[in-house]
Amino acid sequence: MRAFAQAEKFVSEVEGRKLRPVYVFIGDEAFFRKKCRDAILRSLVPDDLREFSLYEFDLAETDLAEILDRARTPSLMAPFQVFFVRGVKHLFGRGSNEDKLNSIEAYAKDPNPDAVLIFVADHISIPADVRRMDLTDKERYERIREAMGKYAAIIELGRVEEGDAVRWIQEHCGTREAKIDPDAARELVDSLGGDMMMISNELEKLMLYVGEKKRITLGDVETIRALRASTRPSLMRNSTLRVSPLMLTLR
Numbered sequence: 437m438r439a440f441a442q443a444e445k446f447v448s449e450v451e452g453r454k455l456r457p458v459y460v461f462i463g464d465e466a467f468f469r470k471k472c473r474d475a476i477l478r479s480l481v482p483d484d485l486r487e488f489s490l491y492e493f494d495l496a497e498t499d500l501a502e503i504l505d506r507a508r509t510p511s512l513m514a515p516f517q518v519f520f521v522r523g524v525k526h527l528f529g530r531g532s533n534e535d536k537l538n539s540i541e542a543y544a545k546d547p548n549p550d551a552v553l554i555f556v557a558d559h560i561s562i563p564a565d566v567r568r569m570d571l572t573d574k575e576r577y578e579r580i581r582e583a584m585g586k587y588a589a590i591i592e593l594g595r596v597e598e599g600d601a602v603r604w605i606q607e608h609c610g611t612r613e614a615k616i617d618p619d620a621a622r623e624l625v626d627s628l629g630g631d632m633m634m635i636s637n638e639l640e641k642l643m644l645y646v647g648e649k650k651r652i653t654l655g656d657v658e659t660i661r662a663l664r665a666s667t668r669p670s671l672m673r674n675s676t677l678r679v680s681p682l683m684l685t686l687r
Contacts, residue, residue: 437600439564442592443468447475456589457547458540460524460555462577463562463593467632472591473520480516480552488513495523500536504543507551517551524557528579537583544587555588562594564630596632601625604632605639609652612643616652623657 481489493503560573605621628634642652
């Protein structure tokens with residue numbers, strides 16, 4: 437499954453401790469971004485050291501020089517530091533940004549070996565069929581690759597073809613010792629427009645709904661959809677009502 441390959445490659449690098457000093461995540465598919473983030477938290481950021489290991493910045497709010505300075509500085513409290521940097525579009529705004537890009541390149545050539553910088557370009561959408569990519573997004577993507585691809589690893593977090601989404605659902609159910617009927621998997625993908633984050637969340641609700649039965653049918657998918665439509669306003673009217681874990685997920 438092509439769309440899954442780059443996120444899986446990144447996860448493998450994290451688990452194998454073979455990270456590049458700088459990465460750029462390009463794309464707005466939140467499912468893959470969460471998959472990469474979860475791998476980092478699991479492998480590199482101990483729960484008790486998270487406040488000293490994990491940092492979130494936005495270039496709209498924090499100067500790049502400050503971020504790079506913090507990345508260069510070894511931590512006395514944590515064995516490894518992770519820096520997520522959003523707002524990549526501010527590196528390519530009006531005026532000359534050559535100095536900013538050069539400073540990132542300089543860091544990449546002489547990095548802190550106990551840190552990783554991850555720039556998040558989620559203002560760009562990569563469709564399952566890249567031939568249908570919006571012209572503006574394509575130009576933005578090419579500018580980032582041309583400017584940063586020389587020293588940073590580019591990870592595409594694009595949308596997933598519906599057939600691949602169906603296969604992922606079936607494989608994921610298998611890892612949970614459950615089964616899903618083909619028509620149920622197809623309906624789940626069709627009803628959510630191939631959005632992997634929504635599909636993943638909905639599948640978790642279905643797993644909870646079927647319980648020990650361990651089999652998801654088309655009827656189950658339709659029932660959960662109907663429950664969501666009817667339960668959401670009911671829960672809002674009855675906020676003190678005791679509800680099941682499943683009903684809570686449907687809000």
